[in-house]
Amino acid sequence: MTNVPRNADNFCYRHPDRQSFILCQRCGRTICTQCQTPAAVGVHCPECVREQRGSMPRVKPRVVTRMNGLASSGGPVVTYGLMALAGVGFLIGLVPGGFNLLGFNGALALSQPWRIVTGIFVYSGIFAIIQLAFNVYMLWAFGSMIERELGRARFIALYVLGALGGELASSIFIPGYIVPIVGSAMFGLFGAFYVILRSRGQQANQILVLIALNIVIGLVLGSPWQMYIGAAAIGALSALIFTRTQHRSQLNAQRGLTIGLGVALIVIILLRSATLTGAIG
Structure with missing residues (x-):
């Protein structure tokens, strides 16, 4: 019986005990079945696969890309x-007991x-679908305009302050x-929108009618x-702070008044x- 001499080139570079005659298409190293990754042409070894993945541009999810585009475009x-909230x-x-x-x-x-925080966002049962539809529509109709007018940070503050009211x-x-x-x-937004319109010298009686109608x-x-x-009163007060402290030199006063409120x-x-x-008398 003839002994065939061992040739290291015919064994997997990662598993020296496994004989193979398959070479990585990129680097030419011998790889066993476990180490092979199918490629467009031939197979690649684990090191070449890692190098390829590291050099590939990372593709962000479409939702993230779209939100980044919205943010950069104002x-x-x-x-x-x-x-969404x-x-x-x-x-x-x-969810049973969720609102409670x-x-x-x-x-x-x-x-x-x-509850001070979660109460701002949670609804009460299936019949709140009408209120949900109303709120989403009002956010779309008024929220986007107020956000563009005041900026994102002030809009968040306005929304929260109105809810606290x-x-x-x-x-x-x-x-x-x-x-x-x-x-x-939503009524906080109505009150704020009234003040914003009045600060521009525009007619705002329709906002008062909207508030009165919803109260009725x-x-x-x-x-x-x-x-x-x-909520409408605090929203109006918040917008008054923002519209009366627009100058750069008044930003610290604006922040102080907003946080203080x-x-x-x-x-x-x-x-x-x-x-x-x-707890107290």
Whole structure:
């Protein structure tokens, strides 16, 4: 019997105990079946595959690319984000106990402070689909214009402050009830849009009519209309701050007033909650 001398070139470079006669198409190294990766022509070894992947341009998901395009072009990214959050809040409201756990309740704001944040977005059950449709439409109609006018950061602040205004009114007039605040945030936008139009010297009576009409509808349907007035008032006040402090030299004052207003609203909500629960006399 003739012994065939061992030739190292006929064994896998990564597994020396495995004989193979297949070469990597790029580097020419011998590779076994386990180390082969099919290519357009022949096969490649693991090292060449890694090099190829490292040199390939990374392709971002289409959604990310589109959002980056909107951001760079000045599109209403925050408005679209709030519309998406509205959909998420509606789905959470469909989960049994979801609204009861996350909805705003003035009496529970101190012991369960997360409700101050989550209450801004969560809806209450399947019948809130009408409110969801209304809010998404109003965000699309008014939110995009206000975002372009004020900028993204101020628009976020305005939206949150308006919602806090609704929560404060809820704590004062209808304490002890879990209420949907999402509609109040829309009234914050209405109040802000009125101030923005007036600051430009434009007619804004139609906004007052819109606010009054929705309050009347709230009265008929038994909705907490007090929250709408509170949100509209705070939204108008927030927009007044933004429109009266537009000069570069006034930016620090603008930030201070905006943050101060937000902190004041939260503190008053917590103090009201403490009073309702007997934490303070």
